[in-house]
Amino acid sequence: MYAAYLATTLLAAALTGSAAVANLIGHSYPKSQADLVHVDHRWILPLGLLLGAGAAGLLVGLAVPVLGSVAAGGLVLYFLGALTAHLRVGDRSLAPWSLYFLTCTGALVTAVLYR
Template sequence: MFAAYVTVTIIGAVFTGAAAVFYLIGHDFPKTQADMKRVPRSWVPRLGWCLAAGSLGLLAGFAVPLLGALAAAGLILYFVGAFIAHLRVGSRQLVGPAVFLTTSIAAFVLNLSYHA
């Protein structure tokens, strides 16, 4: 159980951390995604900071388990919102949000299971 908890949490932190970097450095991909989903570009850095906070929170969860669980829960809400944003505009490119959402759910469940 411990190995699964650590592995999934680190993978989730790396995934969301990498996405946060792309959002925060002004890469074109998040901007085009925001345009496609009809989200204001001014939200892109804020969304990047949310991803960065979630990523750091997952890692901080190794020291403070409640913080890791809350970070995973926040990321779940974030990626549910991303999923809804894709569906709202009729996008069928759902693999990305689904992978991130699944990883966040797994990190949340494993955090709660391991520390219960």
């Protein structure tokens, strides 16, 4: 069980960390997604900070289990909010979203089961 917990946690941290970096450096992909779902560009930086905090929390959770579970839960809620934003505007291309959501959900489930 530890191997599954470690693998899902590291994968979720890597994915959300890369998304955080994309937001924080002003990459065009987060901007195009913000335009698609009618989110003001002023929200890109705070959303990137949330993703970065989630990724860091997942890694800290390897040493402090409760923080990892809280971080994974927060990321699951973050991506449920993203789903709501995409569905609100009729966007049905959810493959990137599902990758992030399922990975963070896997990290949460394995963290709870392992501990």
